[in-house]
Every structure is written in C-alpha cells, then in structure tokens.
Amino acid sequence: MQPEELLAYIKNIxxxxxxxxxxxxxxxxKLAVIKPKLEEYGDxxxxxxxxxxxQFRSNPKNLAEKIVEKLLENSKIxxxxxxxxxxxxxxxxxxxxxxxxENILQQKEDFGKSQILQNENINLEFVSANPTGPLHIGGTRxxxxxxxxxxxxxxxxxxxxxxxYFNDHGAQIDNFVNSIIAKYYGKPLxxxxxxxQYIVDLADKIMPEFQNKPQAEIYEQVRARAVELMFEQxxxxxxxxxxxxxxxxxxxxxxxTGQVEKAIEELNSRGFIYEKDSAxxxxxxxxGDDKDRVLxxxxxxxxxxxxDVAYYKNKRERGFKTxxxxxxxDHHGYIGRLQAAAKAYGDNEENIKFLIGQFVxxxxxxxxxxxxxxxGNIITLDNLIATVGVDAARYSLIRSSVNTPIDLDLDLIVLxxxxxxxxxxxxxxxxxxxxxxxxYALDNxxxxxxxxxxxxxxxxxxxxxxxxxxTLALYPSIxxxxxxxxxxHRVARYLEDLARKYHAFYSHLRVLPNTKSEIEPIHxxxxxxxxxxxxxxxxxxSLLGVSAPERM
RNA sequence: GCGCCCGUGGCUCAAUGGAUAGAGCGUUUGACUACGGAUCAAAAGGUUGGGGGUUCGAAUCCCUUCGGGCGCGCCA
Numbered sequence: 350m351q352p353e354e355l356l357a358y359i360k361n362i363x364x365x366x367x368x369x370x371x372x373x374x375x376x377x378x379k380l381a382v383i384k385p386k387l388e389e390y391g392d393x394x395x396x397x398x399x400x401x402x403x404q405f406r407s408n409p410k411n412l413a414e415k416i417v418e419k420l421l422e423n424s425k426i427x428x429x430x431x432x433x434x435x436x437x438x439x440x441x442x443x444x445x446x447x448x449x450x451e452n453i454l455q456q457k458e459d460f461g462k463s464q465i466l467q468n469e470n471i472n473l474e475f476v477s478a479n480p481t482g483p484l485h486i487g488g489t490r491x492x493x494x495x496x497x498x499x500x501x502x503x504x505x506x507x508x509x510x511x512x513x514y515f516n517d518h519g520a521q522i523d524n525f526v527n528s529i530i531a532k533y534y535g536k537p538l539x540x541x542x543x544x545x546q547y548i549v550d551l552a553d554k555i556m557p558e559f560q561n562k563p564q565a566e567i568y569e570q571v572r573a574r575a576v577e578l579m580f581e582q583x584x585x586x587x588x589x590x591x592x593x594x595x596x597x598x599x600x601x602x603x604x605x606t607g608q609v610e611k612a613i614e615e616l617n618s619r620g621f622i623y624e625k626d627s628a629x630x631x632x633x634x635x636x637g638d639d640k641d642r643v644l645x646x647x648x649x650x651x652x653x654x655x656x657d658v659a660y661y662k663n664k665r666e667r668g669f670k671t672x673x674x675x676x677x678x679d680h681h682g683y684i685g686r687l688q689a690a691a692k693a694y695g696d697n698e699e700n701i702k703f704l705i706g707q708f709v710x711x712x713x714x715x716x717x718x719x720x721x722x723x724x725g726n727i728i729t730l731d732n733l734i735a736t737v738g739v740d741a742a743r744y745s746l747i748r749s750s751v752n753t754p755i756d757l758d759l760d761l762i763v764l765x766x767x768x769x770x771x772x773x774x775x776x777x778x779x780x781x782x783x784x785x786x787x788x789y790a791l792d793n794x795x796x797x798x799x800x801x802x803x804x805x806x807x808x809x810x811x812x813x814x815x816x817x818x819x820t821l822a823l824y825p826s827i828x829x830x831x832x833x834x835x836x837x838h839r840v841a842r843y844l845e846d847l848a849r850k851y852h853a854f855y856s857h858l859r860v861l862p863n864t865k866s867e868i869e870p871i872h873x874x875x876x877x878x879x880x881x882x883x884x885x886x887x888x889x890x891s892l893l894g895v896s897a898p899e900r901m
Numbered sequence: 902g903c904g905c906c907c908g909u910g911g912c913u914c915a916a917u918g919g920a921u922a923g924a925g926c927g928u929u930u931g932a933c934u935a936c937g938g939a940u941c942a943a944a945a946g947g948u949u950g951g952g953g954g955u956u957c958g959a960a961u962c963c964c965u966u967c968g969g970g971c972g973c974g975c976c977a
Contacts, residue, residue, distance in 0.1 A: 379917080386920050396919065399957075409957070433920050434957055479977075521977050541976095628975050639904070639973070646975040653977045681905055682972045707906070708970075749914060752906060754970070756913065761926085770925065776939050787936050830917060842915060845924075856932090856941040863935040879936095901939070 350425045350445040351452070351822045352382040352393055359397050362419040366412075367405070374404055382826075384819055388812060391430065391438035392446060392819060398435040409435025446815070447806030449822040453881040454799070461828050461888055466507035472664050473499050475675035476587070477514040480579040481525035481543055484586050484730040490706050490755075491675045492730065493746040493894070496592040498837045500892045505832040510669070512596040514660065517576055518604060519653065525579075526572045529555065530564060551575055586730045591739055591894040603659045609651055612659035613644055621693045631658070633689035642686050657683075658690045665700065673835070675704045675751075704835060707754035709746065714760065740895045744771035747893055748841040770845050774886065775898055777848035781883035782899040784860050788876055791861055791868075798873050799880060808874040813854040817878060820850045824885050828892075837893070844889045851882050 360380055367374045380401075385394040398413035405412050413431045420426055420437075425445035430438045453460045475495030478488045499511045516522070528542040533552040538544060555574045559567040580597075587593070603609050613629070616622050621632045622644070629645035631654075644655040664672045672691075676683065684703050691701040711718040711728055718728070733742050736759060748770065749755045761769070788795040798804060809818060824843070831839040860875040862868055887897045 381917070381919090383917090383919085390920085394920085399919070402957085436920065516977075519977055524977095626975080630975090643975045648975080650975090652975065678906065678971050680972085684905080705906070705971095753914075754907070758913080761913090772939055773925085776937090780937070780940085784936055791936090834917075838915085842924085845915095849924080852940055853942090855936080856938095859936065861936050865935085901937090 350441055351449050352826055355393055355395075355439070356380065356382045358423060359395055359416070359420070362416055363397060363401060366415055366419070370405065372404060374401060376400070384823060385436075385438055388816065390432065390436075391428070391440040392815075393439045393441070394432075395437045395439070398431070398437060402435065413437055443807040443810075447809055447818055449818060450806055450877050450881040451802060453821065453884050454802070454877065457884060458888055458891075460884065461825050462504045462506075463825065463829060464506035465829055466502060466505040466832060468670075469502070469507035470668060470670045471502055471507050471509050472512055472667075472669040472672045473502075473509060473675070474512045474514055474673065476592075477516070478583065479516045479521050479525075480576050480583060481521055482545070482579070483547055484583055486709050486711060486728045486730070486733065486757075487677050487679075489590075489730045489733060489742075490709050490746050490751070491677075492587055492590055492592045493743045494706065494751055494837055495675050497743075497747055497840075497893045498835060500894070501828065501832050501837055501840065502835075504892060505828060507832075510595045511593075512598055513594045515580065515597050515599050517580075518600045518656070522572065522576060526568065526575050529575055530568075530571060551578060554578065586734075589734060589739070590730060591743065598660070598663075600656055600660070603656050603663065604651070608663055609655055609659040612662040613655060615662070616658070616690075616693055619693060619695075631686075631690065631693065633686045633693070636689035636692040638685040638689040654686060657687060661687065661690060661701070662694065665694070665696070671700060671702060673702045673704065675706065678705055678707050681705050702835075704751055706751040710754065710756045712756050712758040712760075717756075740771055740775070741769050743893065744774075744841065744895050745769055748838050748845075750836060750838050770848075771895060772901070773852075774844045774848045774890065775896075776901060777851045778883060778886040778890070778897045779899060779901045780855060781851070781879050781886065784855075784876070784879050785883070787861055791864070795861075795868065795873065795876060799877055804873040804877045805870050806874050806877065808871045809878060811858060813850070813857045814875070814878065817847075817850045817854045817882065820847050821881055821885055824889070840889055840892055844886060844893075847882065847885060847889075851886075854878075 359382070360377065363374060363377075363380070380395070380397055382393050382395050385391055397416055398409045402409040402412045410431065413435050416437065417429045417431065420429055420439070425442055426439060427442045428440040432438050473495055475491040476484070476488045478484055484492070496511065499509050503509045524539055524541055525543050527539045528544065528548055529552045530536075531538050531542065532544075532548050533556040555571055555578070559571060584597075613622065616631060621635065623630055623632065627647040628643050630641045631644050633642050634640055642654050643652050644658070645651055661672060674683075674687065681703075684705075688701055688703075691697075737745075745757055746755070785796075809815065824847075827839055827843045831837060858875065860872065860879050862872050890897045
C-alpha cells in the first residue's frame with residue numbers, strides 16, 4: 350500500500366466520523382501521510398488526529414483511538430501505535446509494504462505522473478533575455494529551473510507552454526545595432542553601448558556586405574540581421590543546455606497587430622486610465638502598486654510597460670488560466686505593477702504568479718567574480734557549459750530553492766565528486782544498470798522472472814531494504830508537493846536521498862549471489878527492488894533534464 | 902526613507918506548522934583477494950542572527966530589532 354492510498358483511506362474515515370457527529374471538516378489538505386522519524390515507529394505516520402481534534406471538539410488522543418479502530422479494519426494494516434501528542438504510527442503487513450515495486454515496474458516512466466493539475470492551463474515565461482548579447486549566468490538559473498518546472502507541471506496533468514518573450518523593440522536594440530556599426534568603422538561606441546568580442550564577431554559577419562553605404566540606408570537591414578543572428582545564437586545555447594521553448598513571442602508583434610492600443614483601450618473603458626503632463630497613465634496604485642505607471646510617454650511612444658500589459662492580455666486571450674513570470678531579483682519591482690494591471694482587467698491572484706530567483710554568484714579561485722559588462726568578464730551560458738558540462742550546470746542550479754541565492758564555485762563543480770551531488774545520483778543509477786547487466790550474465794532466468802513478476806517481495810526485511818522501499822513509495826507525493834508549490838528543487842533533493850538509500854542497500858547486501866552460490870528468492874526480490882530504483886532515478890533525472898548514464 | 906527577498910554546524914545547502922533540525926564538503930576513525938571505492942559505516946560539530954507573541958507543537962506564522970542582497974525613471 351502506497352502513501353496516497355493510505356491517505357485517501359484515512360480521509361474517508363475522517364469524513365465518515367465527521368458525518369456521524371454532524372461536523373463539516375475544513376482544511377482537509379493539511380492531512381498528510383509522512384515517513385516516520387525513526388524506522389522503528391512504523392512504515393507510515395499521519396497527523397490526522399493532531400490536526401482535526403479541535404474540529405471534532407475532542408482531544409488528539411480520543412480522536413486517534415476512533416481513527417485507529419476504523420483503520421484496523423483494513424486488511425493491509427498490521428499494527429498502529431498512538432505516539433507522542435497524537436501521531437498515528439502505522440505498520441503495514443509484509444505484502445502490502447512492497448507493492449510499490451510492482452507498481453513501478455508496471456508503470457515504468459509513467460510512475461509518478463498524475464492528473465492533480467488537470468484543470469490548469471499554465472504559461473511559463475522565463476529567460477526572456479534581450480537579444481543584445483549572449484545569455485549570461487543570470488538567465489541561466491531560469492533556463493534550468495523553468496524548463497524542469499515545466500516538465501514537472503506537465504507530469505502532474507497541467508497544460509503547460511514554455512515561453513520566451515523576445516524583446517525586439519526599443520532603444521536597447523538600437524544601442525546594440527549602433528554599437529556593431531560603430532565598432533566596424535572604429536568609431537567610439539554610443540553611450541551605454543555594448544562591447545565585447547561578440548560585437549566584433551557580429552560586425553565582421555554582417556557589415557562587409559553593407560560597406561561604404563550611408564548608415565541611414567542600411568540601418569534597418571543591419572538591425573534585422575544582427576537581431577536574427579543574436580537570437581539564433583541564444584536559441585542554440587539554450588538548446589544545448591537542454592532547454593527548449595514552445596513559443597518565442599516577439600514583442601514587436603504586439604505593436605504590428607495593434608494589440609497594445611487594443612489592450613489599453615480596454616483599460617480605458619474600464620476607467621483606469623488618465624492623462625497627465627501629456628502622458629497616459631494606468632492607475633496601478635488603485636491595486637496596490639506604489640504609484641501609477643506611464644503607458645504612453647509624452648513623446649507619443651509607448652512605454653515598455655505598455656507592451657507588458659498587452660502581452661499579459663494576449664496570454665490570457667490565448668486561454669492561459671495562470672501566467673507565471675520567472676524573474677530575477679533585480680526585476681522584482683515589476684510585480685506590483687503587473688499584478689495591478691491584471692487586477693485592472695478583473696483578474697486575480699490565481700491568474701498571475703511570480704517566481705523570483707535570487708542571484709547566482711560565481712566563485713572562482715575562492716572569490717566572488719564581479720560580473721560586469723564593461724569589464725568584459727560576463728560568464729555566458731556557453732562558457733558555463735564548456736567548463737562544467739550540461740548535467741553539472743543544470744543540477745547545480747536546480748537543487749536549491751529559487752529564493753536562496755546560490756554560490757557556484759566553478760573550481761568545485763568540475764570535480765567529479767560529491768561537491769556536485771549530480772554525480773552521486775548518476776552513479777547510483779549506473780550501479781543499478783550494472784547490476785542488471787550482471788544479472789543477465791549470471792543467468793538469463795533472472796530478467797525473465799522479473800519480467801513475469803515472479804518474485805516475492807516479502808523477503809525484503811532488512812532495514813536498508815525497507816528504507817529503500819519506503820523512499821521509493823514517496824516519489825509520487827514528492828512530485829505532487831513540488832508541483833503544487835512550484836518547487837523543482839524538491840525533486841533533486843529527493844533523488845539524492847533515494848541515491849543514498851540505494852548506495853547503503855548496495856553496500857550492505859548483495860543483490861546477486863556470487864558465482865559459487867545458488868540463486869535464491871531473496872536475490873530475485875532484491876533485483877526487482879534494484880530495477881524499481883533505477884526506474885525512479887531515471888524518471889526523476891529526466892524531469893530535471895539531466896542525463897541518466899548507464900556507465901560513467 | 903519606503904518595499905521585496907534572505908539569515909540554519911567551519912563551508913554550500915535541505916526541512917507541507919509536526920516527533921531527537923537533516924545531507925554533502927571539510928575534519929577524525931574504520932570497511933572489499935564477492936554485483937564498479939565516483940561507495941559504505943561511525944565520530945565530532947547547532948541556544949535555526951537577537952528578543953517577544955500565536956499554537957498541543959515554530960527554523961517555518963505574527964510583531965520588533967540587528968545584519969546582508971535587491972528594487973524604488975515618462976530606461977528597457
């Protein structure tokens with residue numbers, strides 16, 4: 350019996366008890382089945398009595414006894430203790446404990462998937478860096494986290510679109526293009542211009558065909574060409590990093606199709622727009638923003654914010670129920686105004702969400718590297734991949750909560766040691782695969798028995814075996830929690846835990862008999878456990894976009 | 902000044918309001934002439950920045966204070 354099944358069972362007991370007493374239970378989502386602190390407590394524990402005692406106008410001990418009485422009617426449950434303030438520690442019967450292995454072997458890559466988010470239609474927007482230079486480390490955190498989070502949400506039944514907002518409109522681009530032209534003719538760069546080897550490379554690539562023509566004539570063509578090349582390079586870097594977007598949305602399209610005017614006209618008809626100092630303002634302060642924001646500047650041009658508003662409107666009109674913005678901490682000031690714009694359209698919190706990623710500090714030679722465009726020491730995504738590899742880079746960025754700043758020590762990540770636990774997890778998988786390979790070599794009856802489910806898992810009674818079983822059973826609930834909270838790092842942490850349990854199991858016990866001994870039922874049971882572990886490691890790593898190598 | 906985020910062993914980080922706050926690195930000590938030692942077993946190391954409060958129960962929620970990061974344009 351897996352924890353989800355137990356949870357559903359307990360929930361039903363609570364509801365029927367409540368019905369008897371004519372009570373309507375609230376906060377049912379707080380009910381949890383967890384892994385007990387210590388193994389000797391039992392297989393699973395629940396907080397049911399602690400949480401709902403008050404609603405039953407009872408105390409935890411009394412409610413616990415009522416629940417226990419009902420729970421014991423379940424033939425899969427062996428024994429229950431009421432511990433501490435009112436925890437229920439549940440011990441399953443032998444057979445019920447190992448069903449998770451059969452389920453995993455049955456469902457394979459589908460194990461862990463669910464439909465809990467089937468009513469969600471989510472737009473995930475991330476990276477969205479300006480096409481004025483190579484992707485740097487700031488956008489990289491989201492390239493890893495956003496992509497993996499999308500995979501996770503998808504696995505829980507949500508409709509998900511991964512989207513990149515491509516800022517191909519405005520002064521930054523002008524600056525970028527002028528920098529390329531100036532560089533080519535050896536003229537001084539514009540103020541706030543862009544510099545670096547990539548500007549030289551772009552100039553060499555683009556400019557020769559436009560040589561000796563007046564700048565005014567060629568500007569549009571150079572611009573189109575430069576943006577296109579830069580954009581291709583960014584896409585390619587992301588692709589190499591394993592991050593592929595479903596939609597690249599062009600800011601320019603909002604202007605070309607008149608969506609900016611339309612979006613603002615609607616806000617006007619809702620009465621949230623006014624004119625002051627010959628500019629057009631949105632009353633964002635009515636919805637919690639610090640101050641009102643300009644939509645159309647006094648020079649008649651639309652502000653960047655105007656496009657943002659139109660873009661949000663566009664997403665909602667495409668049918669997304671939830672628009673998720675993944676921003677760097679340096680952009681958290683946008684939250685107030687965008688949220689306000691959403692509310693001005695009559696939307697609420699569930700329609701617009703923000704994930705704020707803290708900075709990634711790069712450590713080199715024991716010191717933080719100050720990233721500065723001027724100094725030309727920007728660390729790009731391509732640099733990072735070249736020095737540490739995709740797996741190590743992605744994993745390092747994913748395994749921490751986004752609201753924790755992380756220090757990436759480049760000298761340590763490259764080492765193939767536990768400084769980067771990705772190798773620890775991958776090694777566990779490689780070990781599993783090696784055992785399978787050895788099993789084939791030993792006797793091909795073994796894989797056949799696994800295939801035919803001819804094994805008896807009740808032989809798995811050693812503590813390292815039970816520990817591994819319990820951890821495997823936790824996988825679906827980890828995905829569920831991680832998806833509901835938009836916290837992909839939980840999956841990585843879980844995989845480390847699973848790898849640890851596997852390594853311990855592997856070290857203490859032999860899966861296969863050595864060549865001089867007979868194959869016994871215990872070996873077949875352990876092989877099944879080995880294969881189930883391999884499957885979960887692979888499933889989890891694939892959500893993270895990290896490879897699962899069979900050999901290392 | 903105002904707003905947001907953060908503060909957990911020496912270091913890097915975990916922990917749906919749950920039991921004795923967990924891992925890895927580093928330090929110390931052990932373990933294969935049997936499935937890969939990129940492993941395992943064990944030890945030392947914590948008043949979760951400080952103070953108050955809510956709760957049966959707080960690293961987690963509230964208040965306050967200290968420290969750090971970031972943001973406060975008719976820039977994009």
